[in-house]
Amino acid sequence: MTDLLPLADALTAGLHWLYETEQPADAWMSHHGQQIPTTVNRFLAFVPTAVSSLPVIVIGVVKPAWKEGPRGDMVPTNPLTPIELPRLAAELEQRGYAVRSTWNGFPGATGSVGLARPAHPSQIAAVDRYRAGCQEHPERSVFCECEAWRAGFGRAVAPLSLLTSA
Ligand SMILES: [Zn+2]
Numbered sequence: 480m481t482d483l484l485p486l487a488d489a490l491t492a493g494l495h496w497l498y499e500t501e502q503p504a505d506a507w508m509s510h511h512g513q514q515i516p517t518t519v520n521r522f523l524a525f526v527p528t529a530v531s532s533l534p535v536i537v538i539g540v541v542k543p544a545w546k547e548g549p550r551g552d553m554v555p556t557n558p559l560t561p562i563e564l565p566r567l568a569a570e571l572e573q574r575g576y577a578v579r580s581t582w583n584g585f586p587g588a589t590g591s592v593g594l595a596r597p598a599h600p601s602q603i604a605a606v607d608r609y610r611a612g613c614q615e616h617p618e619r620s621v622f623c624e625c626e627a628w629r630a631g632f633g634r635a636v637a638p639l640s641l642l643t644s645a
Contacts, residue, residue: 486523489515490536490570493525496638497534502601506634507608513638516541521563525638527602533579534598538567539589555588564590605635 484492493515502508512526512535520541529535540557548554564584571578577595584590597603608631613623 483516483518486517486519486521487570489517489523490567492638493523493536494574494576496636497525497527497598497602498596500599500602500636500638502599502605502636503634504601504604505631506605506636507631508605508635509609509632510606512537515638520557527598528606530579530593532597532603534594534596536567536571536592536594537589538563538592543588554586558586558588559584559590561585564592568592 493513496513510526510528512524512529514522514524516522522537522539522541524537524539526535526537538559540555540559542557543555544557545553546556561584564581567590568578568581571592571594579593579595581590581592609621612620613625613628615627616623616625619625619628
């Protein structure tokens, strides 16, 4: 088990992963990116290639609780607070990562920050290999469960494995 990180440390780990970490040429990983839980019922997810092939960082409630809203839709009873998404964007700007845009956030359970600087090319390549699907079983695409397909995920370097090996 990895100990949970404070939010700022999770951000540091995720940014290091996104921009400095090289993925092996025979690894692949889901387009959903890597999620890091934190000590404060928030996760950060780092998505190497989302909008226009640029990275997105998502902040979200780890355990959202839901109730029926006024229009019959489900709304979280413990959403992000109004300042959390702007604060994350400001923190990224302060660390030198230009923000392209933000979306969602309060009163939702997740919010996203789009970054201007592309992720490490090997991170993007690993997602592209995932999108290409299993090469041995093209008909099963990304849903393949063969050993070769699963092994590629195992070769991908995760953000927290950097910390535990350090
Ligand atoms: Zn396969």
